[in-house]
Amino acid sequence: MSAGKDKLGILAGGGPLPGRLARRCLETGRPVFIVAFTGQTEPSSVEGVPHLWTRMGSVGPTLERLHAEGVTELCMIGPVHRPTIRELLPDLRGARMAARIGLGARGDDGLLRGLGEALADEGFRLVGAHDLMEELLAKPGLLTRRAPTDADRADIDRGLLVARAVGAVDVGQGAVVQQGVVLAVEAAEGTDAMLERAGALLRAAGGGVLVKARKPQQDTRLDMPTIGVVTVERAAAAGLAGIAVEADGALIEDAAAVAEAADRLDLFVVCLEPGR
């Protein structure tokens, strides 16, 4: 955790990470304020933490509140359901920001980058979740008892190639590969829906890996590939053999819990050496 005493604003997506970051701030004495979004943030994230519940579209009041609270650094953390980003930008300030961001001409990453630029223009400094909670960043190595076979490793290589190609055109971050066949590529549906589809296409032949990779051009302060216990459970439900992410290129919500769940469900979870 950075030693800075500047007040941190947390723009809270779903999952446990926003709440964990907030509690970390409280524990280390760093001033913190959470912006919780209806339909996105888990209510437990804001318990005992100064916060504002708002709609994503309510941009003007949110910015004013952040300024009034004296927030200077902002961290976007936790997965956000993408389609709502645009639908919920209705107020005047939101509309101006939407115009500035250039809705309609960009992919997901472009949208997020535009949002980051717009927030910077508002005087906020953006920081990445992994700069504040370094332990989230995937470290190279195998997390589980089960290890990928040679066939799994070939599928991982193919999945990396595909995920990066799709990421390079700013679409998604994930793919599912079984025995060289790409069962599913992630776009707007998100990882969970992709895993469900891949499960329906998986053949009895064995194997099957989920690979998540950072988009090559991605601003890591804004949107890192993230896995957690839920990802492991959904991959197991789909019948996959394991999960691969890039070390230093993905966040793991709770590495010990992920390893425990994967061992229990007999999956491998491997964090590939950077630059592989």
Added chain:
Amino acid sequence: MSAGKDKLGILAGGGPLPGRLARRCLETGRPVFIVAFTGQTEPSSVEGVPHLWTRMGSVGPTLERLHAEGVTELCMIGPVHRPTIRELLPDLRGARMAARIGLGARGDDGLLRGLGEALADEGFRLVGAHDLMEELLAKPGLLTRRAPTDADRADIDRGLLVARAVGAVDVGQGAVVQQGVVLAVEAAEGTDAMLERAGALLRAAGGGVLVKARKPQQDTRLDMPTIGVVTVERAAAAGLAGIAVEADGALIEDAAAVAEAADRLDLFVVCLEPGR
């Protein structure tokens, strides 16, 4: 239709095209023999045409029959459900061919290319469906009353970029884009399942295009992107504004029927200039 009197073998996938090609042969006096695959070929395709029903895995007997029938040219036509290609390669000759093709190391296109090479080694000359029925090949221009708007054209450009990037890593041929957001990318699930998913993600904001593009490295004798009336109906059911394919880079099962269906359902169908 080529004037050749060499006997043509048709390896029949689904849909109406195998039957249409066979009847064209009969009409023009060209000797023809259909190999129909259980679970793939429509029974109507073989009516009145010399044929063999077989399983895809029954490679030895099929090759022997083709040789015995005096077939010298082969045409693969009609969509094939991919996952079965491998599952159904069980006999000895099939297993040898599978080893030669290199199952496990390739994507769809690699598999098909390997199959083509193996058939060439068996003494057959492979021809593309569009070499035999030139009218199938998409011609540049708008097929429908409805035309793409500027926003649709921007989505088409983005869809082309994405479909080509995904095709370049030998995954799929299609993508669905709405207002710059890539709703779905096609992999093993096929176009119909992708359209259904895209329909569930489509927002009320309007627009939405299906783009199908040839894989850059694809052997056009083996697997051209194909659309037909069913594609139009499924795109309409998904709520899309239209469909774009590449002229000279896609097959249209029946351009007049596709145009009629699209006009009835108020979609556009546009065939983009090659090289765009």
